[in-house]
Amino acid sequence: MVAPEASQAMVQLADVSRTYRMGEVDVTVLRGVDLAVETGELMVIVGPSGSGKSTLLNIMGAMDRPSTGSVHFRGRDIASMSDRELTRFRRDHIGFIFQFYNLVPTLTARENVVVATELARDPLDAAEALEMVGLADRMDHFPGQLSGGEQQRVAVARAVAKQPQLLLCDEPTGALDAETGKAILRLLVDINDRLGTTIVAITHNAPIARLAHRYLRLGSGRIVERQFNTRRAAVEEIAW
């Protein structure tokens, strides 16, 4: 079933719920979420921890499947894909940025990016991607030799180098101090502006929502607020 507005939306979630079985009890993390991510937009999803943000992001990124409901990516039903198809899908379309960077400690910055480009169909050159995030001179350093902000830049380069259509960011500034965090946000806004990459970022930092074209607030597994920013703030304007 293809929803009518799916022709414009990049990602379309309809009535998505997700329940986990934890020991003896079922825990429902998402309850009937409807959501459309438009091509080229920068969307921020805010909400306290436990509100279901990460689960929502994982479902959009084909890392997890909804218990009920449908997920379409450019009209293709990804909720019913096989594991193999999901892997293929992630490889071709999705970029991820994690709170704790998740770099392979035994690989250099450049090699960490190559991990992604080796798989991609039409990747950027790893060096080029690192240059873009301002790490041209730290390419042969191991993660242990980089600061947190630098590590997150490597992670951004790794995600961007694949040239994904959708870039998903899970608390991208969560482990960083305010200044470093802002630098990363600047990078993300810049990628969205210049490359036109669609970005969905989740955060418990409400001020970050002001950077987005559109933001959602999640509470107890439901979308409790949807807002367009008529005027997007510049990174310098926000503080937390």
Add this chain to the structure above:
Amino acid sequence: MSVLDRKLRRELLAQRGLLVSITAIVALGVACFVSMCASYLNLLAERDGYYRDGRMAHFWIDMVRMPRADIDRLAHMPGIARMQMRITYPVTIELEGVVEPMSGRVLSLPDPGLAAINDIVIRSGRRPEPGDRTGVMVGEAFARARGLNVGDRITLLMGGNRHELRITGTAQSCEFVYLMAPGGLLPDPKRHGLFYISRELAEDAFDMRGAANQIIGRVLPRHGEYPDAVIDPLRPLLSPYGLLSVTPRRHQPSHRFLQDELDGLIAFAVVAPLLFLGVAVLVINVKMTRLVQQQRPIIGTLKSLGYSDGQVVWHYVKFGLLIGALGGAMGVAGGQLLADWLAVVYLAYFEFPQIESRFHPVLAAVGMGFSLGATAVGTLRGARAALRLTPADALRTSPPLKVRRTLLERWPWLWRRLGVDWQNTLRNLSRSHMRAVSGGGAATTGVAMIVLALVYTDSLNELVELQYEHVMLSDIDLTLRDFAGPRAVLDAANLPGVQRVEPLLVVAGTLESGHRRREVALTGLTEANRLTQAIDRQGRRIEPPKRGLLMPRWLAERLELQPGDSVTFTPARGDRRPQRLTVARTFESFVGEAIYIHRDQLQRMLGSGAAVSTVQLRLEPGAANDERLFDALNKLPQVEAIGDVQRQKELLEQHMVGALRIFAAFLTGFAAVIFFGSIMTAGYIAIAERQREIATLRALGYGPWAVGMLLLREAMLLNITGALIGLVLGYYLAEASLQIVATELVRVPAVLHVRSMVIAVMLAVAFTFIAHLLVQRRINRMDWLEALKVKE
């Protein structure tokens, strides 16, 4: 090289110590397999080639005397391919400047131009020409041991006369690959040799003109190893010639010893690698499970990037396969070197012209296969966990370690008494059963190996003690040419330095029970015999029964006999009528196949004045080096062979001590490798996993050694428990392997002394402690302040 392979390489290099220890375990397993199997194949190929080229006989028939012309009457018998006659006798030897008694076997050479059965390989010089009555070809081993060369002179006592002969050459033969001295178990090339002479000389010396006393023959290929169906019908035809014994190849001493060695090699080739690879599987399993657990976020990230489950699992499986490939390659190379060395060692025990150590590509492939297979199996459990993880799960922080209530907590009064330290130790051990099994299993295997070496040492010592301090108490045994009267004993008593003299009456013959038949010798004893006696398992003397046979249990079992059953015995000498005898009792016999009977009964059976066939001497202290005694012994005309019993004991002890020392050193080294591999894996994993706990304890004021004690306590508990199980396992393993290598000639009882058990456990404790020092070093160097900051 892909970046993931680079990751793999760096991770492996970062854990060199661990890698080396696990790889070493794998390599040892493969090396054992390759070396044992290669030695087996080398020996087998050498033997088969030697047998083929020398046309090794399928059967040997000994008789008193048979005219050569009469052989034609047998040649048409079905199944016979070829037969050949020769003259062979035991001889005593005299060499200038040698006082100790030497014995040997003399064989007549076949006529030239004949494709001889049991053909000799000439090592130097040439054969004596036909008709040469002064030339002798000497067995290579004896010549080497005595430094004899072509042209040297040697005196043989043949047929009661001294023959001074000139050495024309040296030779080896496929029928004497393993040449035991009479009454002994080991080759004694200094004291016992082979002598080939012309037919004419043999006929003259033994008064055998136109006759011979042995037939050697080959059967048609289809009768192969079991020529009985062909040779049994010969018996009635041969009995007019004084048939003494019929020996199919499988009972021929040299062949039997070689076969026993081959069987033993195969048994070890199977058991040893199983132990090593089993431990390797356990250790790798623990390591991989931990690695995957540790790299959950990386696995999640890779999957989020679009790496497939297959790619991720393959990445981790490669970790194991690399260890497998490395260990396999080292094992194959090491095994080949070991096999080369064993080929040299075997050449000292077995008389082959050469033993070529070949490279066997199939073994290398199978060894590599075993090693890759074992490491793949060990890797699979951990790698499977990587497969099961969905990318979203992998990215979630792993759930806190489950700590189960331990079994002991069901008894609170006991649990409370343990104190916090031990409670903590037990809880930590119960965290992962697999790890406990792996750690304990490694200790069990390690100690089992040490115990194996100790049981062998204890058992062989026990065997030598039983045999030479309870069963055979004589110093020298004189085998007489013919049965003699009591006078022989009196003669011997007058020899210088002799303290005690006892007669034995040994009669060879055939024992039949139903369709089972066996060539045996009955040893006649009386209550007065003290230098030879049967003993029970506790070393207590068993009196010879008044009537009936006292038979080794294994032989009774083989003939399906029980006490009370009756058997038929046909003596090979004297009155050759079959006699019915009862099995009076069976006993545990460890060396040889002696069946005891009361001498009076045996004498009645033979129906002659025969009373003595062997005279046993007990010497006064110091007399063993008395030249006058040996001089006198060598001059006794009626003596066919002189058995130096104490010399056999010495030889046995020498060989045993040497061989066992090497064996024990190897096994102890192997055990050390296993202990180190296991303890370092467990220790390093514990440090990585419990960084925060360790850091917290350090922050609380615990010193590094106090923290190390936590891990040492766990390792000790696990390893000592494993060691105790290993004591039991090792004993049974040793017992089983001793049973496998038990032969008709030697059956070693499994013995483990308390002292050895203590040694094994102490070694286990020592290894554990030393291996822990490496773990401790890592704790000492740990940056615990940094560890406190590390996020979970």
